Amino acid sequence: MTAGMAQSQGWVTRYFKAFCKGFFVAVPVAVTFLDRVACVARVEGASMQPSLNPGGSQSSDVVLLNHWKVRKFEVQRGDIVSLVSPKNPEQKIIKRVIALEGDIVKTIGHKNRYVKVPRGHIWVEGDHHGHSFDSNSFGPVSLGLLHAHATHILWPPERWQKLESVLPPERLPVQSEKESLHGSP
Amino acid sequence: MFFPGSLATTLKIECIVEQTYGPWWQSLHRTMLRGILGKTFRLVGYTIQYACIAHCAFEYVGGVVMCSGPSMEPTIQNSDIVCAENLSRHFYGIQRGDIVIAKSPSDPKSNICKRVIGLEGDKILTSRPSDFFKSHNYVPTGHVWLEGDNLQNSTDSRYYGPVPYGLIRGRIFFKKSCS
Numbered sequence: 001m002t003a004g005m006a007q008s009q010g011w012v013t014r015y016f017k018a019f020c021k022g023f024f025v026a027v028p029v030a031v032t033f034l035d036r037v038a039c040v041a042r043v044e045g046a047s048m049q050p051s052l053n054p055g056g057s058q059s060s061d062v063v064l065l066n067h068w069k070v071r072k073f074e075v076q077r078g079d080i081v082s083l084v085s086p087k088n089p090e091q092k093i094i095k096r097v098i099a100l101e102g103d104i105v106k107t108i109g110h111k112n113r114y115v116k117v118p119r120g121h122i123w124v125e126g127d128h129h130g131h132s133f134d135s136n137s138f139g140p141v142s143l144g145l146l147h148a149h150a151t152h153i154l155w156p157p158e159r160w161q162k163l164e165s166v167l168p169p170e171r172l173p174v175q176s177e178k179e180s181l182h183g184s185p
Numbered sequence: 186m187f188f189p190g191s192l193a194t195t196l197k198i199e200c201i202v203e204q205t206y207g208p209w210w211q212s213l214h215r216t217m218l219r220g221i222l223g224k225t226f227r228l229v230g231y232t233i234q235y236a237c238i239a240h241c242a243f244e245y246v247g248g249v250v251m252c253s254g255p256s257m258e259p260t261i262q263n264s265d266i267v268c269a270e271n272l273s274r275h276f277y278g279i280q281r282g283d284i285v286i287a288k289s290p291s292d293p294k295s296n297i298c299k300r301v302i303g304l305e306g307d308k309i310l311t312s313r314p315s316d317f318f319k320s321h322n323y324v325p326t327g328h329v330w331l332e333g334d335n336l337q338n339s340t341d342s343r344y345y346g347p348v349p350y351g352l353i354r355g356r357i358f359f360k361k362s363c364s
Contacts, residue, residue: 025234032237035244073293084351087327089277120291144288144352 038066040154041082043094047126047133051080051163052094052153062155063094063163065148073143075100075122077173078165080150083124086138092147095124095134098167102177109136114174120144125171247271247355250286252298256333256341260284261298261360269355279304279329279350284357287331290345296354299331299341305350311343322347329353 043052043061052061065082075081075097085091099105104116105123109130117123121140126132135141153159242248247270252261261267261284269286273279281301289295303309305326310319324330328347333339342348 024238028237028241029234032240036240084349085327086349086351087325089327089350118291120289120293142288142290142293142349142352144290144293145349146293 035067036071037068038064039148041065041092041094046131047128048080048094048096049128049131051096051127059156061153061159063150064152064154066151067148069149069151070146073146075143075146075149076165078167080163080165081124082147082150083141084145084147086141086145087133093133094150095126095132096167097122098125098135098171099123099173099176103173104175105173107136110139115140122146127168243271245271245275250296250298250357254298256335256339257284257298257300258335258338260300260334261357266361267298267357268359268361269357271355273356274353279353279356281307285329285331286354286357287348288352288354290348290352297331297341298357299333299339301329302332302342303330305329309342327351 040062043063046053046056049056052063053059070081077097077100079097080094081097082092082094085093099117100122101117101119103123104114107113107115108125115123117140120143122143123135123140125134125136129136150163152162247268250267250269252265252267253263255263273283274285279285279301281304283301284298285301286296286298289297303324305324305328307324307330309322309324309330311322324347328349330342331348332341332343
């Protein structure tokens with residue numbers, strides 16, 4: 001009887017040790033992956049219509065957020081990026097990059113008509129002008145707030161697509177210092 | 186060594202060696218290869234595991250940082266070692282008077298170390314003491330006002346404006362005093 005009990009206790013201890021070992025390996029690796037490589041997120045709101053959430057509140061798009069691409073804070077004009085909201089640090093917002101540092105943008109609804117984007121900052125706008133809380137409200141945002149680059153729509157399945165980094169021609173910067181890495185028009 | 190390095194001659198030598206030494210050579214080859222490959226995979230696995238644990242520790246708990254620059258003298262001297270914790274940032278417990286580490290607003294790859302003078306909604310005096318007309322600024326929502334202790338030699342919010350809360354990395358709570 002005692003041999004049997006010792007055997008079952010040994011089994012429990014071994015299982016517990018294996019669980020702890022697995023836990024301390026799996027949790028940090030998973031957390032690091034979700035923080036540094038990629039994660040998914042549901043988009044809410046209408047500020048990026050028609051690119052994201054064209055159906056409004058009925059069906060929210062789920063996008064793949066790629067952290068790895070922005071680890072060196074390199075973004076291009078036209079990229080759809082997620083960033084920490086400058087007005088509310090608990091919230092992440094998803095917008096399109098319109099201008100990089102050194103560009104002069106013509107604003108829509110900002111207190112200044114023309115704004116030069118300072119060093120280390122970017123100008124972001126939602127595609128749905130007028131329904132978007134973006135740089136036209138809070139000005140240029142620091143690149144340090146950049147969270148991830150949204151590359152694909154994963155859900156719903158009929159909207160499965162790669163998000164293109166395209167800048168609407170009417171939103172091109174008035175003057176740009178940095179050359180975009182994509183081919184020039 | 187004896188022959189010019191052509192593949193055919195190399196293979197021919199290997200065949201001769203195998204025929205001469207036979208199974209002994211093959212088993213040595215196999216175990217050496219498997220041993221080295223296995224060790225490499227284990228090393229890579231451990232490296233990834235410890236790198237992930239280090240990332241989680243620095244991101245969510247805290248770490249040791251070396252500060253450089255004169256902007257926080259006399260509180261923190263150049264090349265001082267300080268300990269920073271990141272829990273206050275995640276739980277929004279940063280207070281006025283805390284010394285924080287934040288990403289620089291003009292260069293996201295470098296960090297700055299300043300004191301929090303004002304939180305959102307505070308009224309900050311932005312004119313110099315020598316100015317006759319005092320000017321005030323209100324810190325906008327979601328931002329903080331940072332100033333270095335060494336006011337003469339510090340580029341801080343007086344230069345680049347209020348800093349968004351999302352740029353704060355951690356709060357310094359301990360300085361290793363080296364005398």
